[in-house]
Amino acid sequence: MSELNLAKQQDLTKFTLKNLSPLRFITCGSVDDGKSTLIGRLLWDTKAVKEDQEERLRQDSRKQKDGLNLPEFALLLDGLQAEREQGITIDVAYRYFSTSKRTFIVADTPGHEQYTRNMATGASSAELAILLVDARVGILEQTKRHAMIASMMGIKQFILAVNKIDLANYDRQLFETIETEFSEFALSLGITDIISIPMCALKGENVVNKDLEHMAWYEGPTLLEALERATIRSKQTVGFRMPVQRVCRPNESLRGYQGTVSGGAVKPGDSVVILPSGIKANVTNIITFDLVRNAAVAGDAITLELDRNVDIARGDMISSIDARPLVGHNFSANIICLAQSGIVANKRYWLKSSSKLQRVVVEPISVIDLKSGQYDACDSFELNNIGKVKLRFEEEANFDIYDENPDTGSFILIDPDSNNTIAGGMISAKIEQVANIDNFNEEEIIVFSMSLVEAKKLQQLEGFKEISDKVQQTQTIKSKLRNLLSDID
Amino acid sequence: MNEPENHQKSPLEPHLKELEDEAIFIFREVAAEFENPVMLYSVGKDSSVLLHLARKAFYPEKIPFPLLHINTGWKFSQMIEFRDALIKRYELELISFTNPRGSSENVTPFTHGSALYTDIMKTQALRMALDEGQYDAAFGGARRDEEASRAKERIYSFRTPDHRWDPRNQRPELWSIYNGMIRKGESVRAFPLSNWTESDVWQYIRAEDIPIVPLYFAKNRPVIERDGMLILAEDERLELAPNEQIKQMDIRFRTLGCFPLSGAIKSEARNIDEIIEEIEIATVSERQGRAIDRDQAGSMEMKKREGYF
Ligand SMILES: Nc1nc2c(ncn2[C@@H]2O[C@H](COP(=O)(O)OP(=O)(O)OP(=O)(O)O)[C@@H](O)[C@H]2O)c(=O)[nH]1
Numbered sequence: 001m002s003e004l005n006l007a008k009q010q011d012l013t014k015f016t017l018k019n020l021s022p023l024r025f026i027t028c029g030s031v032d033d034g035k036s037t038l039i040g041r042l043l044w045d046t047k048a049v050k051e052d053q054e055e056r057l058r059q060d061s062r063k064q065k066d067g068l069n070l071p072e073f074a075l076l077l078d079g080l081q082a083e084r085e086q087g088i089t090i091d092v093a094y095r096y097f098s099t100s101k102r103t104f105i106v107a108d109t110p111g112h113e114q115y116t117r118n119m120a121t122g123a124s125s126a127e128l129a130i131l132l133v134d135a136r137v138g139i140l141e142q143t144k145r146h147a148m149i150a151s152m153m154g155i156k157q158f159i160l161a162v163n164k165i166d167l168a169n170y171d172r173q174l175f176e177t178i179e180t181e182f183s184e185f186a187l188s189l190g191i192t193d194i195i196s197i198p199m200c201a202l203k204g205e206n207v208v209n210k211d212l213e214h215m216a217w218y219e220g221p222t223l224l225e226a227l228e229r230a231t232i233r234s235k236q237t238v239g240f241r242m243p244v245q246r247v248c249r250p251n252e253s254l255r256g257y258q259g260t261v262s263g264g265a266v267k268p269g270d271s272v273v274i275l276p277s278g279i280k281a282n283v284t285n286i287i288t289f290d291l292v293r294n295a296a297v298a299g300d301a302i303t304l305e306l307d308r309n310v311d312i313a314r315g316d317m318i319s320s321i322d323a324r325p326l327v328g329h330n331f332s333a334n335i336i337c338l339a340q341s342g343i344v345a346n347k348r349y350w351l352k353s354s355s356k357l358q359r360v361v362v363e364p365i366s367v368i369d370l371k372s373g374q375y376d377a378c379d380s381f382e383l384n385n386i387g388k389v390k391l392r393f394e395e396e397a398n399f400d401i402y403d404e405n406p407d408t409g410s411f412i413l414i415d416p417d418s419n420n421t422i423a424g425g426m427i428s429a430k431i432e433q434v435a436n437i438d439n440f441n442e443e444e445i446i447v448f449s450m451s452l453v454e455a456k457k458l459q460q461l462e463g464f465k466e467i468s469d470k471v472q473q474t475q476t477i478k479s480k481l482r483n484l485l486s487d488i489d
Numbered sequence: 490m491n492e493p494e495n496h497q498k499s500p501l502e503p504h505l506k507e508l509e510d511e512a513i514f515i516f517r518e519v520a521a522e523f524e525n526p527v528m529l530y531s532v533g534k535d536s537s538v539l540l541h542l543a544r545k546a547f548y549p550e551k552i553p554f555p556l557l558h559i560n561t562g563w564k565f566s567q568m569i570e571f572r573d574a575l576i577k578r579y580e581l582e583l584i585s586f587t588n589p590r591g592s593s594e595n596v597t598p599f600t601h602g603s604a605l606y607t608d609i610m611k612t613q614a615l616r617m618a619l620d621e622g623q624y625d626a627a628f629g630g631a632r633r634d635e636e637a638s639r640a641k642e643r644i645y646s647f648r649t650p651d652h653r654w655d656p657r658n659q660r661p662e663l664w665s666i667y668n669g670m671i672r673k674g675e676s677v678r679a680f681p682l683s684n685w686t687e688s689d690v691w692q693y694i695r696a697e698d699i700p701i702v703p704l705y706f707a708k709n710r711p712v713i714e715r716d717g718m719l720i721l722a723e724d725e726r727l728e729l730a731p732n733e734q735i736k737q738m739d740i741r742f743r744t745l746g747c748f749p750l751s752g753a754i755k756s757e758a759r760n761i762d763e764i765i766e767e768i769e770i771a772t773v774s775e776r777q778g779r780a781i782d783r784d785q786a787g788s789m790e791m792k793k794r795e796g797y798f
């Protein structure tokens with residue numbers, strides 16, 4: 001190959017690398033299973049540790065008893081003094097590295113139950129989870145808790161790393177037993193995409209390099225190979241969504257609505273609806289610093305200009321008209337309690353989602369028992385509880401189902417007493433409120449009566465759908481209604 | 490430096506676009522949620538990127554908060570020149586703050602040692618400036634890949650009324666839903682560049698044509714060697730020890746701070762392409778040249794807990 005061609009080819013690999021979005025993944029699992037060691041080793045073997053950092057690491061490492069003369073790889077991640085003193089991870093560490101094929105953002109999370117909130121922090125933005133298990137110990141309650149949190153947060157791809165296999169004689173049977181036990185549990189959560197890898201994080205066996213000396217029996221990919229092959233969920237959803245972050249008014253004539261598209265796409269000329277007001281308008285311009293654009297898609301931070309002056313404020317949602325989010329006062333959600341204070345029924349909390357703060361009351365419904373995997377009815381949540389709740393809003397709220405759009409289906413709860421974030425939640429459904437005359441604001445009421453055929457037509461109308469949860473609909477027979485109506489003057 | 494401001498460019502590579510969108514989201518969120526934000530501006534390359542992103546985030550509006558420069562009085566003179574030209578060009582509001590103890594007690598990096606000097610002229614100065622302005626949010630250009638304790642920090646990093654960071658008790662931060670609820674006196678440091686690496690910063694500077702201080706580019710410059718560092722000898726404030734000799738060398742800086750504490754690297758990288766190439770193959774990290782990071786293990790965390798950026 002000529003020099004020029006070679007150079008071109010190198011350019012090409014660079015180009016493909018950068019064209020992929022980075023893969024975001026986490027390590028999780030029970031305390032001391034080797035998560036930080038594994039990522040440290042991964043950074044080490046992918047040459048992401050520079051000479052000065054290596055020198056520092058060697059200085060900081062205590063003498064290992066095993067005589068391997070290896071540095072304490074976990075110290076590359078455990079950067080807080082308290083973590084170094086205690087030899088555990090307390091808070092999530094973010095690291096960035098790349099291979100010739102791909103770039104990665106890894107969040108190394110703590111295994112200790114006390115710091116589950118920090119594991120959830122890391123899991124919320126990940127596409128893939130490496131779940132570690134100590135081969136000698138097997139699957140623990142904490143392993144299950146982490147698998148469950150990761151799965152609830154929408155992670156579909158799992159790598160089960162059966163670690164410290166060196167301390168278990170590289171026992172193939174043991175590996176297979178753990179693999180089977182986990183896949184049975186995982187199936188109950190709906191997790192099907194699992195790659196199991198036997199490994200020794202400390203010595204880097206099956207991490208970046210295949211171990212043929214002790215584990216020739218293992219035929220699957222190394223950890224790095226599995227990571228390089230992982231897929232990334234498409235962010236493209238059907239309905240256009242743009243939560244308004246702020247309104248900008250650089251001069252008299254321009255009002256721009258600034259936000260990040262969190263679903264669908266938009267172009268000038270599109271008709272949109274503003275929620276909660278329900279007012280409709282047309283997009284005239286998509287403004288960005290660089291150029292006026294002719295379209296924007298999910299992920300784009302933009303400024304929208306509309307064709308009329310409508311009352312729009314921070315927290316409002318600009319949405320496509322035909323594929324709207326769910327609108328209502330009551331929603332059900334999955335939730336993870338992250339604070340010592342727990343969650344109390346009927347207390348008013350702040351709920352933040354998509355740049356909007358709202359008052360909400362939480363009704364606990366059930367909490368999962370990690371041993372049995374069953375949901376038990378409950379009336380409050382304690383730290384680290386995972387379960388289901390009903391949310392009651394004082395003002396109309398709008399969400400998407402989390403599985404359909406994580407950006408507009410996720411929320412946090414904030415305790416107004418402490419200002420602390422006490423829970424993370426994922427919307428699972430809107431609770432249909434049956435309209436009832438007792439909820440109507442005014443005394444005077446209009447009754448329409450029509451045939452079933454006409455009623456069906458009415459229910460299909462766009463305008464009717466908007467108010468359907470405020471209309472009591474009752475089916476009856478002519479003779480009964482005639483009697484009732486004869487009583488009204 | 491005077492071509493039209495926002496011109497049609499070729500689209501950004503996807504990973505840079507993602508980082509840019511995230512940073513803009515953070516800028517807008519903080520500007521909307523807090524009453525009195527300020528942006529820390531250190532004149533370095535990360536600050537240059539931060540400033541560029543801030544201008545993009547609010548366009549067509551101007552940046553709705555002032556910039557704050559903690560000036561120790563010992564910055565490279567090229568940095569101050571660059572800063573003043575930029576402020577004028579973009580019509581920005583800049584607050585420059587220097588701790589009065591610097592001149593009243595004659596605190597210098599030579600007399601007080603780098604640790605004490607940094608504490609007084611940077612950490613204390615920052616706290617004084619933030620108190621004076623009563624800012625409830627301060628943007629900074631710190632990146633998680635810079636250092637192990639930074640890698641632990643949230644995007645909204647909560648501070649007590651006396652500016653302390655409690656790394657053991659950070660608020661959970663899920664998805665990109667940031668909790669900006671604070672009481673009076675408390676504040677938040679916000680880091681739009683959290684997920685950027687040094688290489689991302691350079692690639693973005695190249696893609697967006699962002700002006701930076703010329704000291705980042707290699708040039709033949711006078712230097713002395715001191716404590717294993719190459720110190721630029723262009724400043725009359727530098728006093729030479731009897732055994733020190735000025736040499737001419739091709740050097741540049743990977744990070745910029747106070748000139749007596751910033752070590753240069755030998756380099757031939759005279760333009761951005763060459764810098765990016767140099768970083769890709771570099772065997773040492775960018776913080777290697779910083780005296781203040783070398784004082785003791787975990788020193789960054791300690792400084793941060795005290796209120797340093
Ligand atoms: N023999 C052996 N030891 C290992 C292996 N992986 C990790 N270790 C050791 O296990 C101990 C705990 O490792 P860490 O990486 O700190 O564990 P962790 O999962 O990050 O712990 P937390 O973050 O606190 O939950 C350390 O002493 C490691 O050296 C392995 O594959 N083989």
Ligand SMILES: [Mg+2]
Pocket residue numbers: 035036037074088089108109110111
């Ligand atoms: Mg750990």
